[in-house]
Amino acid sequence: MAIHHTELETPPGREPLPESERPKLETLRERLQPLKELPGSSIEALYAAQELFSYVPPEAMTLIAEELKIPESQVFGVVTFYTMFSLEPQAPNVLRVCRDLSCHLAGAPKLIGALEDALGVRHGHTSPDGQFTLKVVSCLGLCDMQPALLVNLDQHGPVMPDDVPDLLDGIRNGAG
């Protein structure tokens, strides 16, 4: 949750939602209806938006604020507080690799390097084929599988650098 200055320099709203994506806002509106009955459900609302768009576009934040009757500033505050929400489009497969103590000792730095090499991007970015977003994150509570990672919410571990090609092929072939 450290403040990332790149995010501050490119505030959301600068990149409007592409025209082709706009019909999904209606779907989002429908999915928000049951949440109106549940006070405090802004996190669930944001998950609904991210599921539809792969990220939380500014238009979705405005819609959530309107539907749930909370200030847009609060919605923006929540999006930027929780690390699982993204303000930028993400690939269908988000890889979250644990960098904390146990996984670090078990070889996480090498695993992260192997993933970066195989995907051709630095962590924090999406691979050129658009299939994978690579993130390095805080402890995932998978220390019995050290070094561990999540593919979306599926647990994998221990994953050694040599396992990376098979892991990525498996995901590409839908075995996730």
Next chain:
Amino acid sequence: MELVVTRNFGRPESWTLASYREAGGYEALERVLKEMTPEEVTDLIKASDLTGRGGAFFPTGLKWEFVRKDPKTPRYVVVNADESEPGTYVNRLSLELDPHMTIEGMIIAAYASNAERGYFYIRGEYGLSHERVKAAMREAYEAGYLGQGICGRDDFNLEVEFRRGAGAYIVGEETALFNSLEGKRGNPRFKPPFPTNFGVWGLPTAINNVETLAAAPAIVMNGAEWFKDLGIGDAAGTKMYCLSGNVVNPVCVELPLGVSAREVIMEHGGGVPEGRTLKGFKPGGASSAPLTPAELDAALEPKSMADLGTIMGTGGVVVFDDTTCMVDVAYRDALFFEDESCGFCIPCREGTPNLVQICERILHGQGTMDDLDLLEELGASMMASFCGLGHFAHQPVRGAVSRFRDEFEAYIHGRR
């Protein structure tokens, strides 16, 4: 030894209601509702010396009693399953393998604290736990353990809502979790007032860790003395200890509270990999200061850990062998807390990056002996932080300096 909270882990489909019932599940709830008053339940839990397994070790029965005695309604019970302490995965296993035990404990807690609403809050990354707990809650509603008129008692209702987080260590702090439940940023709130009087939505709230709640049904069935006697010495009950780091078997074991670190690491973890020697260990997650092999016989329980200047924490034991650099370990911890500081108060927001910078300086051979004193000073000023994160963030770094000073000095004097 008799197992309490992990006893069903090996059963086939242990996460289903059918399996849980076969193992005697929900009998404790039925006994409570048939035979006991809420006062009797809190008296029983108080007598058992059950304390909060999330790391604070606050007496559980007392907490429930405080909630019950607050006249404001509706009262709430909240399951805190925002387990995010590095090196800790005990709650995840309970949620995946035996969600009903925690749900039964939650219902007993609600009865004892006269609460009628609840939240089951799980961190966002625990996908399998979400599925298992949601399915278990559906089963519990269908079986009449949740909802209106529980087990035929017209006067006892409990409506529970499932919630998930979205990636934030600090939300494990109970008041931050309330803010998260209310759809806000997970900044902590000022205490007092405490959650038992001013919890979620400003109402009296019994918020408990998964492992704490899971212990309640067994205490009802077997009695307070039975539970108390499971611990070693003055420590009561059992604790799930989980191993990770440079250890042969990174496993989770339920053992008497107060077991020695030697037994956990050597017997259950199989020690360090062959050809290496043990350099040190952390008793309870990133927040705990590391200890040395000379302290292997210390009891892993809150009091003896406090006497050694560290904390019992979550039971997440992280093991270090001779290939591990303790300055790097301190640096890792500092990076974690820098990233997870919520940025709300200045001592923590500014202090955590300072810890990182000092560690980096030393690792890069640019540190001085003054930096080691500076760490002490910085730690003292971080005690002015708003919540526990800032109070603990510097402890692992300072602890590493005090126990492994020669490694820091080796960098400073250019011997590395």
